[in-house]
Amino acid sequence: xxxxxxxxxxxxxxxxxxxxxxxxxxxxxxxxxxxxxxxxxxxxxxxxxxxxxxxxxxxxxxxxxxxxxxxxxxxxxxxxxxxxxxxxxxxxxxxxxxxxxxxxxxxxxxxxxxxxxxxxxxxxxxxxxxxxxxxxxxxxxxxxxxxxxxxxxxxxxxxxxxxxxxxxxxxxxxxxxxxxxxxxxxxxxxxxxxxxxxxxxxxxxxxxxxxxxxxxxxxxxxxxxxxxxxxxxxxxxxxxxxxxxxxxxxxxxxxxxxxxxxxxxxxxxxxxxxxxxxxxxxxxxxxxxxxxxxxxxxxxxxxxxxxx
Ligand SMILES: [Zn+2]
Numbered sequence: 001x002x003x004x005x006x007x008x009x010x011x012x013x014x015x016x017x018x019x020x021x022x023x024x025x026x027x028x029x030x031x032x033x034x035x036x037x038x039x040x041x042x043x044x045x046x047x048x049x050x051x052x053x054x055x056x057x058x059x060x061x062x063x064x065x066x067x068x069x070x071x072x073x074x075x076x077x078x079x080x081x082x083x084x085x086x087x088x089x090x091x092x093x094x095x096x097x098x099x100x101x102x103x104x105x106x107x108x109x110x111x112x113x114x115x116x117x118x119x120x121x122x123x124x125x126x127x128x129x130x131x132x133x134x135x136x137x138x139x140x141x142x143x144x145x146x147x148x149x150x151x152x153x154x155x156x157x158x159x160x161x162x163x164x165x166x167x168x169x170x171x172x173x174x175x176x177x178x179x180x181x182x183x184x185x186x187x188x189x190x191x192x193x194x195x196x197x198x199x200x201x202x203x204x205x206x207x208x209x210x211x212x213x214x215x216x217x218x219x220x221x222x223x224x225x226x227x228x229x230x231x232x233x234x235x236x237x238x239x240x241x242x243x244x245x246x247x248x249x250x251x252x253x254x255x256x257x258x259x260x261x262x263x264x265x266x267x268x269x270x271x272x273x274x275x276x277x278x279x280x281x282x283x284x285x286x287x288x289x290x291x292x293x294x295x296x297x298x299x300x301x302x303x304x305x306x307x308x
Pocket of ligand 1: 098131132164192
């Protein structure tokens with residue numbers, strides 16, 4: 001195949017999706033491959049294995065030079081799919097995705113559901129298609145289009161895990177087990193974020209961090225009758241509120257300890273400004289606010305910055 005222009009490439013990839021990918025994603029949506037946190041009996045239920053098999057079979061049908069496809073299972077852990085595509089360029093690329101899903105949740109339209117795929121208005125509805133079933137297909141399709149045009153690429157490793165929605169607690173074990181095969185990648189591409197719009201390529205440059213802990217307040221050594229103790233023993237809920245107020249200002253949401261603040265790099269502020277300019281109200285308009293609820297700020301740039 002001759003070298004394609006960007007427009008022809010888009011066209012070609014769109015055809016690949018229509019011919020070979022979308023119907024696989026539809027099958028994938030039907031599988032209730034909930035992450036282990038939401039399905040502790042995942043191994044017995046077999047849904048994660050079914051999703052893995054679907055992905056593995058599709059990979060094996062693709063004609064990529066010297067591709068090696070492998071499902072790896074460490075004892076007692078959710079499986080990973082590893083696809084190795086040798087290349088001739090410098091450096092190593094790691095592409096990441098996951099096949100485990102969020103639980104059903106509620107609020108589905110009457111004609112849609114988590115395990116009931118539905119194509120409407122050029123969109124595919126159902127659990128897991130966008131997060132993160134598409135990742136493997138997108139990664140491999142992109143590499144295939146390069147190879148078809150004989151455009152050189154570096155060695156690529158696609159790693160697809162099945163524990164992400166539970167906090168990826170199995171992933172470090174696989175990273176250790178894979179050792180040198182994984183090596184020290186020069187570029188890591190995680191196809192597992194959002195995009196602002198469909199008319200351009202978006203890149204997530206930073207994500208909020210997360211700190212979790214457990215807070216308990218004890219005022220008595222054992223339970224007593226509420227009618228007896230209330231008004232005498234301080235309310236534990238009020239003590240919790242006071243403790244939380246040391247961390248966060250309840251009115252503004254500002255985090256108070258100086259040690260939890262970092263200066264936002266100028267480049268990030270500029271990126272937020274540009275993204276806010278492009279997206280405008282779309283930054284918040286896509287959230288299903290109840291009547292009367294409003295976003296934290298009206299200025300899209302400010303909202304994006306709050307997230308970094
Ligand atoms: Zn995800």
